[in-house]
Structures are given as C-alpha cells and as structure tokens.
Amino acid sequence: MERVIGIDLGTTNSCVSILEGDVPIVITNRGGYKTTPSVVAVTEAGKRLVGHIAKRQAITNAENTVYAAKRLIGRKWNSPQVKNSIMTSSYTIVEGPHNDVRIRLRDKTYSVPEVSSMVLQEMKVIAEDYLGEPVKKAVVTVPAYFNDNQRQATKDAGAIAGLDVIRIINEPTAAALAYGFGKDLDRTVAVYDLGGGTFDISILEIGAHGVFKVISTTGDTFLGGEDFDARIIDWLVSGFQQEHGIDLRQDRMALQRLRDAAEKAKCELSATRDTEINLPFIISTGRNEALHLQRALDRATLEQLTADLVERTVEICRQALADARLGVTEIEDVILVGGMTRMPAVQHTVATFFKREPNKSVHPDEVVAIGAGIQGAALVREKQEMILLDVTPHALGIMTFGSHFEELIPQNTTVPTARTKTFTTSRDDQTAVKILVLQGESTRADENELLGEFILTGLRRAAKGQVEIEVTFEINSDGIVSVQAKDLETGQAQSIQVTATSGLTQDEIKNMMSSAQDYMVERRTDERFEASKQEAETLIAEIERLFPEIERAVGSADFGRDALAKARSAVERTRKAIGNKTTDEVVQQVEQLGRTLRMFKGVVTRG
Ligand SMILES: Nc1ncnc2c1ncn2[C@@H]1O[C@H](COP(=O)(O)OP(=O)(O)OP(=O)(O)O)[C@@H](O)[C@H]1O
C-alpha cells in the first residue's frame, strides 16, 4: 500500500508524521528533533538552508533568511497583512506580477509558495530518510480560517515540492482526529489552536464509530506567537528610543536579534516569573560607541503587553460557540494546540472562559501532524474506519449590483458542497456576463476576499432575460472552490476558468517544480559524495596504518611489492577523485580500497 505522510506546515515550526500499522509516528529529523523550524535561507555562496541550520544563521544573514512565510502565502500585495509584514520583516518583500508577493533572497526573487515548498521538501526528505523509500503523497494541514487563495497557494507549494497533496485538512480538525483516534468517543469538543502565526477555534462532535463532524470554525490568520513577540519588540524598541534616541528597527541585524530575544523571553516567562533580556553591542552610535540593551521583563508585564491579543482569542471563541449554537457548558472537552498555549495566561483565560480545565493529553507541537498522518492513511485504505466532515470557514458568494455581496454557500456549511445559481442576461443581445467570486463575511463585496473572476462568453443573442445560464459553485473536501456553467436551453456546458487574482500560473508552477527537482538531484548527489568520501577516508586511514606492517610481512617478494604499489596508487586515485568531487569514481574506489584492506588484514593475521 502506498505511504502517505502528514505534514503540519506551521508558521514557525513544521512537523511530519506517518501511520505505521495503527500507530502514529512523528518522524525525527537528522538533528534529533521532532519539529523543524519553517525557516529558509540562502547563504552567500548561494546554498539553500532549511530548518534549524537556517534558523541558527539568521542573525548574521538576516536579509536572506525567511521565517513566517506562511503569513504571506496566498495574500495580495496590497493587503494590510502584507504591509504589516513588510514593516516588521528583516528580509525584502516585493510585488509580484499577479498582485502577489515575492521574496528577494540574494540575487533571486521567489514566490511565497516556492519558499514554503522548500520547507515541504525538507519534510519530505525527513520522511524519506526515515522510510528509506521515496514519498509521493501527502496530506498537508492549513489553518481552518484559511481562504481559498491561501489553500490554493499551499497546494501549489506541495506541487512545487514534488508532492501529490491528496488532501488539505484544517489544523484544528487534524488535532481532533489525533485526539479521538481509536478511542470510540462520543462527545462535543473545542479545539483551541494558538500557534506562531494563526489562531483557530473549531467546535466538533466526535461520534461513536469514528465520525468527526465539525460544527463551526472561525479564527484569525494573523494572530499568533509572532504578534506576542512583536509586542515585546515594540516595548524594547521604544524603551531604547527613549533612552538613546536611536530606532533599532533601522538595523536588520539588531531587529533579528531583538526577535530572537523577545521569543526567548516570552517562552521563559511561561516557566518563570522574571527574566532578563540582554543584548550587548546591539548597535553603535554615530560616534562609533557601542550600545547595549539590557532590560528585565516579568510575567505580569508580558501579560499586560499582550492582554488584548489573548482577549481577541476569547472573542473568537465566543463567536465559534454562537455559530455552533452551543453554550460553554455543552463543550465536554477543550483541546489545546499550538506552542503559544504553553503561556500560563492563555491557559488560564481558556479555562475561565470554558469553565473547565483544558485537556492536556495531546502534544501541542505534534498533534496536528499526527492527525494529518492519520487522515493520509485513511484516504488510501480500503476499509473506512473514520469519517471526517469538515466545514467551509467562509461564506462563498458573488458580487451583485451596488457592490453587494450575495451569499451562495454560507459559512460553516459541511464540505464538499455545491450550489447553483441561474444568471439571466440583462440587455438585448448580450453575449457576455462577468462574474466576481468572493469569500468572506461582509455584506459588502469589497470587504471580502476576491477569489477570481470569470466571464461567461458566447451567449446566444436573444432578447434580455431570455438566456439563462446555470452556474454551479463548488467547494471540495480541501475547501477549494471551483465553478462550472451551463446554458439551460441548449444544455451546452460552458467551460470557465476562474482566473486567480493572485497566485501562480501553471507555467510558473512547472518551472518552479523543475528547479526544485534540480535542487533535489544536486542535494542527493552531494549527500552521496559526502558519504562515500567519509567511507573512503576511513579506509585510507586504516590501510595507511597497515603499510609498515605489510612491508615487513612481504619483505622483498615481487608479489608483495606489487600489491603495495597497487594499494598506494589506489589511495592516490581516491584522493584525487575526492579532490575533483567525482562521486562515481569515489564510490568505485571505495570498493577497491575495501578489497585491499581485506587482503592486508589477511596478510597481517597470517603473518
Ligand atoms: N513555552 C512557551 N511559552 C510561550 N510560547 C511558546 C512556548 N513554546 C513555544 N511558544 C511559541 O509558540 C509559537 C509556535 O507554536 P507552533 O509551533 O504551534 O506554531 P506553528 O504551528 O508554527 O504556527 P501556526 O500553527 O500558527 O502556523 C511560537 O510563537 C513560540 O514562540
């Protein structure tokens, strides 16, 4: 049976899991960690770095290190969130050709899905190293509150990474799956997921026989740990400004150091009540004097600085309950997901709001990936042991007269789903109708997210109102939207393409896929070279260690001298091959050296 991996592509950390038999396994990366930072960098030499290694060099290479790319995925250039990221990021964000966002690293510009694909590719490699075989299929998670553009862009990232993303699932739903998997529960639960970049809350009914039904979901895709860090950074920056009259934000390296220190202090304050932020030589004055930053921060101050952020999550929880038409007392368990739920103020606030202690049985960093792995296995298994019914987080509709938003599929409708709407011509001999597809909760079209537009063309010429076109709007299990149209009189299907207003073209994706493949070939070649080089060097050391003994043993026999000369030249050839980086040659030489060493050992033991 084909293996499907589950990937939690997080704003700060990513995690990969697979179901082995009936046991979910979280796969450890080479460094021994179960999560990998979603950080991508390009070094001065043009080398790509992903994960811990990229995070570790972020301070010295701030301009070419991307973190939190997920905050930008599927967003439009002119959106407020992008403006915010431009202000606070130490890397350069530029406008793309489709009103989209691009990131400049060294001399190249990358689309956001491309950057995310590098993280996905890394997760794929981690899984392949563990399984010892190539992986093709994956289930990837997204915040429940992601709109269609963000989902599409995430799918594109998967495709670029060479993954067939067989399903996109919502992060809180994945967490609930992992929580209820194999337990035959029957209860109503809330999943509160506060991660690095996003906040989601979902209310689910977990029924007997493995039915997981989402009743409502809502959230904020721009509310997470990054915003908590930003509050600490603001506090530090304005304190420094007051004291020294210098704006630390102007210095990218200083900003990156502040970012690290802020996050560290925040995490420490989950365990202790006081901490100190200490950044020597943070910047130098115009007179070349080095300035230091040193400030004490206690838990109470942190809580004050971030109280409104925590309060915002409570408002959203209230909304989720209202949408589900449930009271707090009807929630039988609250599951905490995401690293930010380690903050005591968050735990306390959640407990107060739901009037119960949250469940601590799931691992906040791993549970989403585990759920994705479980869903991945379920999708390829014949026996259906589990049914997942999710909902669409946003209403889907079209723009009508007066820039009004006409809702076709309401928020929290179970997906997959479809609605049809009949359009009629409004003028005589009208041959085309333009339709704008939007997603969102506002009654005003321009306040909602534009997913795309299409034009019904080639309509029959007739008096106004005589031509009726039936348009079907569909949301699939990934939460992704598609549209079809049919002329009701002729029954002729109109094929229409919703042109994404942001996002990548098929050609762009193909190009990015092939460069991702090239990268992989290069990387695997490098790894093969490094491995054979190491093996060769070990063999050479052992052989050279035996030379004196062999010389003694074979004495002046022609045969022995011949063997020694051959061994010396093999060592020579190997060194040359290593120097020239010719991998195949090194691999060949390893075999030769192995034979030589066995022969030497034979001589030594006999002698
Ligand atoms: N002990 C802790 N106390 C407070 N915050 C913490 C702690 N440990 C981790 N965090 C924060 O949790 C966040 C990361 O959480 P997580 O790994 O769940 O996010 P993510 O999955 O990458 O993001 P998202 O789900 O929003 O895309 C970071 O902001 C990190 O600083």
Ligand SMILES: [Mg+2]
């Ligand atoms: Mg997460």
